[in-house]
Amino acid sequence: MKIIVTDGYTENPGDLSWAPLEALGEVTYYDRIGLSDEDETIRRIGDAEIAVINKAPVTRKVIDSCPNLKLITVLATGYNVVDVAYAKEKGIPVCNVPNYGGYSVSQFTIALMLEACLHIGHHDRTVHEGKWQNSPDWCYWDYPLIELAGKTFGLLGCGRIGIHTAEAAKGLGMHVIAYNRSQSQAAKDLGVEFVDLDGLFARSDVLAL
Structure with missing residues (x-):
């Protein structure tokens, strides 16, 4: 062969x-x-x-x-x-490889969300530049820091990668809603709430595509 x-x-x-x-x-x-x-x-x-x-x-x-x-x-x-x-x-x-990269893609999605909510890269760089230690309050942030627990994470598409991402979001204490052409039992078992498209856009604090 x-x-x-x-x-x-x-x-x-x-x-x-x-x-x-x-x-x-x-x-x-x-x-x-x-x-x-x-x-x-x-x-x-x-x-x-x-x-x-x-x-x-x-x-x-x-x-x-x-x-x-x-x-x-x-x-x-x-x-x-x-x-x-x-x-x-x-x-x-x-x-093909139907579940190729499922966990790594969802991991990257969560990493982007955390960066958007916490500006980790910026704060890491500026802490090393001395902004925290020179703060008169001994507290330091340049951007609002968003706590994700209790927020709603919306998935536009909830296939294999979406389910892995939902697992990670729920681990952060988020409520997960999704819009998908089909509603998998695996997602329902995880506690994902399926909604219509308008509901997804209206209710999501964070939207993942």
């Missing part, structure tokens, strides 16, 4: 092992690829049976030019870089 990783650096900059993939066949790795260069993608995939991609677009032209392809797998959550309809027409399955 010949396997090509077209652009693997963003998924594995060197801290992960490709061994499970290598157990399946002969693997060739590339770190990066020109995002608008179909010909480069075609050259890299060549006669491989499995293409493991991330950013490299797999278009109709690429699929037609790589006739041995039996599987396209995307090292991300979305399929937008693959002509899925044409792959289906050609009988080539396309798969």
